[in-house]
Amino acid sequence: MRTIAPPYWPRDAGEPRRAAARRPADPWRLYLEALQSGARVPNACRPLDAVYGPLAHADATRPFVVAQLGQSLDGRIATVTGSSHYISGPAALTHLHRLRALVDAVLVGIGTAVADDPQLTVRHCAGESPVRVVLDPSGRLPAALRCLADDGPPVLVIRRAGPGVTACDRIVPVAAGADGRLDPRAIVEALAARGLRRILVEGGAQTVSGFVAAGVVDRLYVTVAPLIIGSGTEGLRLPEIAALTEALRPPTRVHVLADGDVLFDCDLAAARPAALGGDDDDGRRLLAHRPPASLADGDRGDRRDPTRHRDEQRAERAGPEHAV
Numbered sequence: 001m002r003t004i005a006p007p008y009w010p011r012d013a014g015e016p017r018r019a020a021a022r023r024p025a026d027p028w029r030l031y032l033e034a035l036q037s038g039a040r041v042p043n044a045c046r047p048l049d050a051v052y053g054p055l056a057h058a059d060a061t062r063p064f065v066v067a068q069l070g071q072s073l074d075g076r077i078a079t080v081t082g083s084s085h086y087i088s089g090p091a092a093l094t095h096l097h098r099l100r101a102l103v104d105a106v107l108v109g110i111g112t113a114v115a116d117d118p119q120l121t122v123r124h125c126a127g128e129s130p131v132r133v134v135l136d137p138s139g140r141l142p143a144a145l146r147c148l149a150d151d152g153p154p155v156l157v158i159r160r161a162g163p164g165v166t167a168c169d170r171i172v173p174v175a176a177g178a179d180g181r182l183d184p185r186a187i188v189e190a191l192a193a194r195g196l197r198r199i200l201v202e203g204g205a206q207t208v209s210g211f212v213a214a215g216v217v218d219r220l221y222v223t224v225a226p227l228i229i230g231s232g233t234e235g236l237r238l239p240e241i242a243a244l245t246e247a248l249r250p251p252t253r254v255h256v257l258a259d260g261d262v263l264f265d266c267d268l269a270a271a272r273p274a275a276l277g278g279d280d281d282d283g284r285r286l287l288a289h290r291p292p293a294s295l296a297d298g299d300r301g302d303r304r305d306p307t308r309h310r311d312e313q314r315a316e317r318a319g320p321e322h323a324v
């Protein structure tokens with residue numbers, strides 16, 4: 001895991017010692033410190049560990065890929081004009097920045113890089129910014145984008161291997177399949193070969209869908225905000241299926257965030273068919289119940305929240321055979 005260094009915690013800079021002592025400890029900061037030092041996770045950070053533990057404690061010797069989408073009630077991640085700022089509320093934004101703080105690399109597709117011009121840095125919580133990666137097979141990335149700024153974390157651009165595309169500090173050529181698409185597995189391997197094993201696929205729809213369809217995503221975080229857009233870019237789009245028995249049914253934890261958005265934390269690794277490296281291809285196993293956990297630090301937490309998902313409450317009452 002990357003070192004979490006004090007220069008990335010600028011809010012402390014110059015703060016008088018007595019003021020700092022009065023300020024309640026930030027559970028997220030305590031959590032990062034425990035992860036970095038290898039100390040036991042403090043009790044105050046247990047709700048955070050329930051959400052981020054699978055990523056934070058992942059085997060550092062092999063790739064671990066998480067993906068995220070912030071969507072509306074009707075499953076849209078942007079309007080028809082590509083506007084997505086902001087579908088999710090501030091708590092979901094903090095969650096996204098926490099994910100960035102825990103990974104070695106954050107990856108977006110060229111569509112998102114152009115539409116949103118994201119900085120891809122950690123700003124809404126303590127933590128170090130990851131390496132920024134843009135999936136730009138044809139090399140159409142405008143040079144003026146903020147994520148390419150030299151004064152930020154390093155940037156890698158994934159390009160389709162071919163004449164004129166030479167590997168260098170910034171360019172990572174990846175061989176394309178017969179259809180011209182890049183295999184997400186090859187992208188993950190190329191990043192892992194550079195020591196970037198914990199990867200956040202942050203968007204957009206095509207990129208996240210491609211990674212999920214390829215079976216390389218271990219954890220999918222979907223934040224659903226209570227708004228209805230009614231048109232625009234759909235979130236996940238996977239190959240068509242005829243029967244619901246073919247649908248992915250990942251073990252899922254549900255968290256109600258402080259501002260009313262709902263976070264679905266889906267264990268896709270457990271739902272992955274054995275052919276794609278999953279643990280099990282027995283569909284019934286995919287319904288295994290995972291107890292819900294709450295988020296701390298500005299989050300109401302679903303166990304205490306009477307408005308939490310009714311199905312989840314029913315599942316809890318019904319016992320361990322039911323999915324959330």
Ligand SMILES: NC(=O)c1ccc[n+]([C@@H]2O[C@H](COP(=O)([O-])OP(=O)(O)OC[C@H]3O[C@@H](n4cnc5c(N)ncnc54)[C@H](OP(=O)(O)O)[C@@H]3O)[C@@H](O)[C@H]2O)c1
Nearest residue numbers: 069070077078082084109110111112182203204205206207
């Ligand atoms: N709500 C959210 O959580 C969220 C998050 C991020 C983005 N967004 C929104 O999502 C929209 C962008 O999504 P999008 O689906 O249009 O674009 P995208 O996924 O960001 O980028 C798509 C482009 O990336 C390249 N690409 C992706 N996967 C590839 C693969 N396996 N092989 C080869 N090329 C690949 C292709 O580039 P070429 O066309 O050059 O071949 C493709 O057109 C924006 O409106 C943004 O605001 C929302």
